């Protein structure tokens with residue numbers, strides 16, 4: 001959460017935000033697009049407005065320097081606008097309720113032709129979710145300024161970290177332990193920086209239903225749910241009978257105690273912090289199982305079942321088609337044209 005120092009600048013900021021909010025609400029209420037929601041909103045403008053500002057502020061990074069910048073105001077306004085649009089079409093995020101629980105979304109990423117496209121799609125899902133902190137961990141030796149600028153542009157609260165895959169794995173011909181160094185880096189960041197909340201390993205190329213995030217927010221220890229498009233069974237999920245877990249359905253069980261997909265579970269920060277040695281092994285295919293085993297003491301019967309007792313699919317293990325790196329551009333031929341600018345974006 002942001003810490004706000006009481007100062008004249010904050011008062012100015014507050015006035016500006018309330019002014020912006022007022023303009024937004026007036027525009028919203030006088031538009032004829034959503035008559036039903038307008039009727040609903042007329043009866044709850046005050047708490048709604050308060051919530052919008054709180055949500056917007058929680059998503060915008062405000063450092064110690066409380067100078068009110070145009071960018072900051074723009075960020076806050078954008079978040080308010082998003083939330084107005086979102087809550088008009090969907091009732092997933094509660095307007096009011098218990099104090100927010102932060103979701104730490106752990107996303108490994110690496111440079112490749114599809115990276116910007118995948119991250120853009122993912123970010124624009126996360127923009128619809130409140131109280132998140134996106135940990136984006138690059139498999140690289142140094143932070144890419146382009147990636148940092150891209151992450152900034154989304155207006156989501158994020159932390160950009162790096163964790164290169166150790167070279168002995170990178171140079172292997174066989175299966176690589178993808179995203180492991182990245183996720184272990186994030187686990188340590190959480191241990192050092194977070195007090196409570198819920199963490200989730202969300203790869204950059206999956207497809208997330210926005211409802212998933214609020215579903216997993218109340219995870220006490222470890223929660224699980226189905227993942228679509230996984231292995232030859234088409235899905236990976238806990239098997240539930242009469243409301244209880246009786247096993248796991250997955251195309252590849254392979255002696256795993258927890259035969260689940262990376263996208264199919266979340267864990268509480270508190271629970272993790274009580275297990276200082278928990279980490280993910282560099283063992284392709286066994287990353288999930290190895291990590292969940294390292295959370296010992298923890299047994300399958302303790303799993304909290306989500307997505308209506310595992311009857312809904314709220315996340316899909318999609319994979320973006322691999323693309324060849326693009327051809328070099330003839331700098332002389334395209335000098336002083338947009339091509340050189342565009343070439344900086346693509347790989």
Ligand code: UGA
Pocket residue numbers: 107108109110138139165176177178179180182202203204205261262263284285286287319
């Ligand atoms: C599956 C699992 O869902 C992954 O969680 C698991 O790490 C991986 O297999 C594995 O064990 O090999 P898959 O879709 O095949 O995932 O893998 P990717 O999506 O290519 O990679 C998983 C994550 O690691 C992605 O977020 C990706 O951006 C990142 N990654 C991948 C790296 O950071 N470095 C790499 O060299 C490759």
Ligand code: MN
Pocket residue numbers: 203205206318319
């Ligand atoms: Mn993937």
